[in-house]
Amino acid sequence: MNHTLRQYFVLLKNAGLVKDYELYGREELAVKNMTYDSKRPVEGGIFICKGQNFKKEYLQDAVMRGAVCYVSENDYELEGQVPYILVKDIRKAMPILGNFFYGEPSKELSLIGITGTKGKTTTAHYIQAIFNEYLDDCGEKGIGLFSSVTTYDGVEKTPSLMTTPESLELQRHFRNAADSGLRYVAMEVSSQALKYHRVDNLTYDVGVFLNISEDHISPCEHEDFEDYFSSKLSIFKQTKTACVNTDSANADRIVKAARLAHETVTFGTTGNPDIYGYNIQTHNGQISFHVKCDRFNKTFRLAMHGLFNIENALAAIATAYVYKIPVKYMVAGLANVKVDGRMEQYTCEEERITAIVDYAHNRLSFERLFDSVLIEYPGYKIVSVFGCPGGKAYNRRRDLGLIAGLFSKQVYLVADDPGTENARAIADEIGKYMDIVGCPYEFVDDRGEAIRRAIAEADENTVVLVLGKGNEGHQKYGDLTYPYPSDSEFVKQGIGQRKKNVRVQVAL
Numbered sequence: 001m002n003h004t005l006r007q008y009f010v011l012l013k014n015a016g017l018v019k020d021y022e023l024y025g026r027e028e029l030a031v032k033n034m035t036y037d038s039k040r041p042v043e044g045g046i047f048i049c050k051g052q053n054f055k056k057e058y059l060q061d062a063v064m065r066g067a068v069c070y071v072s073e074n075d076y077e078l079e080g081q082v083p084y085i086l087v088k089d090i091r092k093a094m095p096i097l098g099n100f101f102y103g104e105p106s107k108e109l110s111l112i113g114i115t116g117t118k119g120k121t122t123t124a125h126y127i128q129a130i131f132n133e134y135l136d137d138c139g140e141k142g143i144g145l146f147s148s149v150t151t152y153d154g155v156e157k158t159p160s161l162m163t164t165p166e167s168l169e170l171q172r173h174f175r176n177a178a179d180s181g182l183r184y185v186a187m188e189v190s191s192q193a194l195k196y197h198r199v200d201n202l203t204y205d206v207g208v209f210l211n212i213s214e215d216h217i218s219p220c221e222h223e224d225f226e227d228y229f230s231s232k233l234s235i236f237k238q239t240k241t242a243c244v245n246t247d248s249a250n251a252d253r254i255v256k257a258a259r260l261a262h263e264t265v266t267f268g269t270t271g272n273p274d275i276y277g278y279n280i281q282t283h284n285g286q287i288s289f290h291v292k293c294d295r296f297n298k299t300f301r302l303a304m305h306g307l308f309n310i311e312n313a314l315a316a317i318a319t320a321y322v323y324k325i326p327v328k329y330m331v332a333g334l335a336n337v338k339v340d341g342r343m344e345q346y347t348c349e350e351e352r353i354t355a356i357v358d359y360a361h362n363r364l365s366f367e368r369l370f371d372s373v374l375i376e377y378p379g380y381k382i383v384s385v386f387g388c389p390g391g392k393a394y395n396r397r398r399d400l401g402l403i404a405g406l407f408s409k410q411v412y413l414v415a416d417d418p419g420t421e422n423a424r425a426i427a428d429e430i431g432k433y434m435d436i437v438g439c440p441y442e443f444v445d446d447r448g449e450a451i452r453r454a455i456a457e458a459d460e461n462t463v464v465l466v467l468g469k470g471n472e473g474h475q476k477y478g479d480l481t482y483p484y485p486s487d488s489e490f491v492k493q494g495i496g497q498r499k500k501n502v503r504v505q506v507a508l
């Protein structure tokens with residue numbers, strides 16, 4: 001059923017958001033569309049004006065193509081009588097409008113929200129794997145998944161553009177999910193999503209807090225660590241059961257904030273958490289560990305490398321525990337699931353060279369990754385390929401330079417979405433920190449060439465770490481994003497070539 005303009009107006013008024021309006025007597029007009037993008041269908045609909053780069057011409061275009069009203073913080077003083085509602089905060093208005101337009105779809109779903117500095121995507125996929133094992137056995141449709149890699153809502157399965165979609169997109173996906181018979185959705189909740197009201201008014205049956213470490217501090221993200229941390233903690237205001245990692249830095253503060261939720265389930269490998277992971281082992285390249293709680297004491301194996309993934313697995317187990325999913329489905333799900341671009345491993349056994357494609361690109365993930373590689377590949381040298389993005393998270397240049405420089409025998413610095421900055425200048429800045437720890441490095445303009453060279457020039461017993469972009473198939477230069485082969489493709493070529501050379505040598 002289409003709601004009327006009056007109903008949308010009353011909704012915003014009751015939320016205390018309206019500062020001015022003029023509906024020109026069209027209160028009873030039925031609203032058939034809603035969008036903030038003039039390139040999308042807008043006929044008979046409300047057009048939402050928002051964003052730093054918004055231009056009046058987008059609104060004019062939308063009106064020309066049939067928008068019946070606009071909601072905005074600014075009066076654009078259009079010619080003719082175009083109804084408008086002016087609001088105090090457009091970002092707060094958007095989730096209210098979207099939720100109403102799509103018929104409050106999240107009420108028909110059980111939502112699992114995952115936040116933290118690192119591990120959100122992996123945990124979301126782990127939860128999906130466990131739920132799907134279980135739901136499949138129950139003859140039910142699987143779980144929806146909104147991760148940075150994939151968005152699956154029961155109707156669409158698409159590569160994701162953002163960690164957490166804009167509120168209108170979210171509501172559309174929830175509607176698809178509910179209408180297609182999904183009952184559960186696991187979704188990543190970024191600090192920006194919380195800060196910029198993308199997830200306002202949603203209730204998470206489970207809210208997972210993985211970890212916290214400094215990141216995303218820049219003029220276009222968070223002003224300081226406190227802003228970043230507090231934004232993440234605010235997930236508990238909209239959570240029924242909090243799942244909290246007690247191994248995280250600042251765990252005391254996270255556990256205290258989790259009191260905002262109705263109940264808390266803790267997980268970790270130290271102290272006395274509800275979901276306790278212990279006896280961690282790596283044998284023949286496979287990670288295993290035990291989990292003890294009041295319902296079971298069981299051995300788990302992971303299909304993925306990286307000891308930090310145990311943290312993500314415990315988060316997924318804690319979530320499944322809340323939903324009372326039998327442990328056999330947890331074991332089966334985690335034993336099979338891999339996540340694109342995370343700890344992808346390619347090996348030339350003959351020369352004991354392993355290349356790993358991984359999405360590590362901030363301090364926490366670099367620390368945990370190098371730590372894990374030293375344990376999982378004892379006696380191996382490390383060669384690294386990475387860069388830092390332009391225009392944001394500037395501290396990464398120092399942090400990644402120092403960490404990679406300390407543990408690597410050689411580093412190839414490359415472009416990683418330099419945007420409006422110069423990739424070589426970013427590399428020079430990273431290099432300053434590698435000088436401090438005495439690591440040789442070289443800037444290679446072409447990322448693919450650097451990856452191929454790192455593999456071709458590696459000695460025996462080397463792990464080549466290709467970091468930062470995982471399976472992303474693009475690079476941002478200037479204001480534009482261009483298609484670019486993924487690191488996995490370059491690594492496959494490099495390892496393939498290495499294997500071919502070995503075969504030729506053997507044949508000779």
Ligand SMILES: CC(=O)N[C@H]1[C@@H](OP(=O)(O)OP(=O)(O)OC[C@H]2O[C@@H](n3ccc(=O)[nH]c3=O)[C@H](O)[C@@H]2O)O[C@H](CO)[C@@H](O)[C@@H]1O[C@H](C)C(=O)N[C@@H](C)C(=O)N[C@H](CCC(=O)O)C(=O)O
Nearest residue numbers: 036037038039050051052053054058162163164190192196
């Ligand atoms: C603060 C914030 O939420 N920013 C997001 C927001 O930007 P914005 O509202 O300023 O919009 P804008 O890009 O300036 O565009 C202006 C408006 O004009 C409209 N437009 C544009 C062109 C046109 O022809 N017609 C038209 O109507 C656009 O639809 C848009 O509504 O809306 C844009 C899309 O609607 C997002 O791309 C953008 O994310 C920014 C770029 C971004 O990258 N944010 C990052 C920092 C982010 O949110 N990342 C987190 C992950 C962090 C993590 O890894 O933990 C995330 O959740 O993805």
Ligand SMILES: Nc1ncnc2c1ncn2[C@@H]1O[C@H](COP(=O)(O)OP(=O)(O)OP(=O)(O)O)[C@@H](O)[C@H]1O
Nearest residue numbers: 117118119120121122148308311358359360365368
């Ligand atoms: N629990 C963890 N703690 C620290 N590092 C982790 C953890 N899990 C994964 N990582 C590292 O972080 C990288 C990204 O993992 P993942 O995509 O799951 O995290 P994310 O929180 O979704 O990241 P982003 O916010 O950048 O999208 C991995 O490739 C790995 O190097």
